[in-house]
Amino acid sequence: MAYLNENYLKLEAGYLFPEVARRVREFCEANPEASKRLIRCGIGDVTEPLPSAAIDAMKQAIDEMGKRETFRGYGPEQGYEFLRSTIAQHDYRDRNIEIADDEIFVSDGSKCDCGYILDILGDQNKVAVPDPVYPVYVDTNVMAGHSGPVKSDGSYEGLLYLPCIVDNVFVPEPPREHVDLVYLCFPNNPTGAVASREQLSRWVDYAQEHEALLLYDAAYEAYVSQPNIPRSIFEIPGARDCAVELRSFSKNGGFTGVRCGFTVMPKSLLARTESGKRMPLHPLWHRRWSTKANSVSYPVQRGAAALYTPEGRQQIRVLIDHYMGNAKILREAVAEAGMTVFGGVNAPYIWVKTPDGLTSWQMFDRMLRDLNVVITPGAGFGTQGEGYFRVSAFNSRENAQEVARRLEKMR
Numbered sequence: 001m002a003y004l005n006e007n008y009l010k011l012e013a014g015y016l017f018p019e020v021a022r023r024v025r026e027f028c029e030a031n032p033e034a035s036k037r038l039i040r041c042g043i044g045d046v047t048e049p050l051p052s053a054a055i056d057a058m059k060q061a062i063d064e065m066g067k068r069e070t071f072r073g074y075g076p077e078q079g080y081e082f083l084r085s086t087i088a089q090h091d092y093r094d095r096n097i098e099i100a101d102d103e104i105f106v107s108d109g110s111k112c113d114c115g116y117i118l119d120i121l122g123d124q125n126k127v128a129v130p131d132p133v134y135p136v137y138v139d140t141n142v143m144a145g146h147s148g149p150v151k152s153d154g155s156y157e158g159l160l161y162l163p164c165i166v167d168n169v170f171v172p173e174p175p176r177e178h179v180d181l182v183y184l185c186f187p188n189n190p191t192g193a194v195a196s197r198e199q200l201s202r203w204v205d206y207a208q209e210h211e212a213l214l215l216y217d218a219a220y221e222a223y224v225s226q227p228n229i230p231r232s233i234f235e236i237p238g239a240r241d242c243a244v245e246l247r248s249f250s251k252n253g254g255f256t257g258v259r260c261g262f263t264v265m266p267k268s269l270l271a272r273t274e275s276g277k278r279m280p281l282h283p284l285w286h287r288r289w290s291t292k293a294n295s296v297s298y299p300v301q302r303g304a305a306a307l308y309t310p311e312g313r314q315q316i317r318v319l320i321d322h323y324m325g326n327a328k329i330l331r332e333a334v335a336e337a338g339m340t341v342f343g344g345v346n347a348p349y350i351w352v353k354t355p356d357g358l359t360s361w362q363m364f365d366r367m368l369r370d371l372n373v374v375i376t377p378g379a380g381f382g383t384q385g386e387g388y389f390r391v392s393a394f395n396s397r398e399n400a401q402e403v404a405r406r407l408e409k410m411r
Contacts, residue, residue: 007143012150016135016380017043020364027368034372039399041330041391042374044189044349046254048322048396050303051315054253057306061299072298077290079106079262083301086308087262091247097234103266103282105289106296106304108259110219110246114183115140117215117244117263119292120284121271125180130172131161132190132381132388134217137183153383163384164191170342170351171195174206182207184233185217187224190381190390191351192343194229200236207242213271214243219261222252222320224346240266244281251348251394252316253307260296260304323348326400327393333404334391337411350391351378355410363389371406 020042028035064070078084084104092099107113114136127146129137141147141159148157155161160179162172170193171186184203186195195203207214216233224231233243248261255261267282289295296304306312331344340353354363360377367373367389376392378385393400 005143005145007145010142010147010149010156011139012154016376019380020374020376023364024368024374037372038374039372039395039403040374041393041395041399041403042376044251044392044394046251046256046319046323046394048254048319050254050258051307051312051319053306053309053312053315054255054258054303058299058303061302065298075295075298075301077293077295078102078286079104079295080298080301083305084262086305090308092232092234092264095232095235097232098240099234099264100267103264105263105265105285106301107261107263107293108296109250109255109261110217110248110263111136113246113261113263114215114217115143116288116292117285118144118146119288120281121181121213122274124274126160126178127158128160128162128175128179128182129382130164130183130185130188131155131383132164132378132385133183134185134189135381137185137215138382154379155383161382161384164188164193165384166342169193171199174202178210179212180210181213181215183215183217185219186230187220187347188343188349189217189220189347190349190376190378190385192345192347192349193351194224194226194346197228197230197236200230200233200239204233204236204238204242208238211272212242213269214239215246216243217246219246219248220251220347221247222316223324223348225324226346229346234264234266240268242269244269249304249307252320253304253312254319255300255304258300258303260300322397323393326395326397329397329400329404330391330393333407337407339410344393348393350393352389352391354378354387354389360386360389371403371409373403373406 085101087104088099088101147159164170164172170191221231233239245264249255265282265285269281270278272278327344327348331350334341342351344350360379364377367375376390378388
């Protein structure tokens with residue numbers, strides 16, 4: 001009989017969003033009439049159609065696949081040059097950030113890369129994660145054997161949790177102790193917080209002093225509206241020597257169901273062996289991709305490249321304005337209902353303090369039962385998320401306005 005990976009047995013429960021889906025399903029089965037009024041503001045999934053520029057490009061690519069002279073089989077594991085060069089130019093070099101084409105690795109999404117990156121990192125790394133945090137950061141490290149067992153509060157032994165609270169405006173400070181690997185996410189999921197240039201500079205300074213690696217998730221960078229807020233960790237001097245950046249087309253181009261993202265792996269980035277030898281991560285990351293994957297399909301990469309055309313960029317702007325318009329409506333409605341609200345300015349998420357001393361799951365049940373609105377309980381993002389809940393602005397304008405009307409009942 002084969003042996004299983006017992007690290008999976010340490011996972012406290014099901015992944016947060018399937019658990020939310022289970023509870024919603026049970027409510028709908030028990031309340032069929034209320035289920036017809038249900039509005040989902042929980043999971044951060046986009047709702048609006050794909051930009052037409054991407055659709056047209058993918059259709060053309062499909063037509064190419066139907067002709068022998070333009071048919072394409074296996075593509076480059078790292079991604080097609082036409083997409084990598086476009087990303088490097090528009091997202092980085094046009095912004096005075098020196099990133100080479102071959103430092104871009106195209107993937108099927110930043111969520112996947114969050115887990116894949118652990119393939120090339122050692123088990124002995126001390127890992128730090130924000131709290132609250134996107135659950136994938138924690139769970140993938142547990143699955144890889146980088147933690148001890150779960151504790152009574154839902155956290156895991158062996159991981160260092162960095163509190164993100166009101167006092168630090170939900171932006172964690174570098175710890176006093178040494179860690180080897182740090183996860184950062186800005187604009188943040190779930191709190192909607194952003195980090196200033198000064199705050200990110202402190203993290204880069206820490207990484208350089210401790211020879212640590214920063215895994216910087218910038219999946220929501222397109223939602224930054226304030227000009228003084230960095231949209232890439234590589235805007236900070238020295239970050240090329242200590243950071244990997246993860247990005248996605250899911251939330252700016254609506255590719256949640258299409259699947260495409262990328263990782264920026266600088267060739268100057270080093271890690272050490274057990275014997276102390278320093279080696280670059282770039283060739284190991286390339287080897288990982290060439291061995292375990294064949295990158296993303298040609299039509300999808302053509303669609304992603306089309307998002308950088310003038311038409312595509314304008315259509316992305318319309319999408320972002322739509323979702324941030326929803327965020328404004330929801331943020332104002334929550335505040336008018338008498339609750340303390342954060343986020344929703346540089347990110348499509350509203351982070352709300354639960355009223356009346358309710359736990360986050362109690363608030364989830366109350367919103368579901370009384371308003372027929374699905375939110376995400378903050379406890380699912382970590383111990384510091386208890387007492388909060390997240391509202392997603394990914395929805396139709398009609399639904400956002402209806403949720404705002406329903407929130408009036410909670411004044």
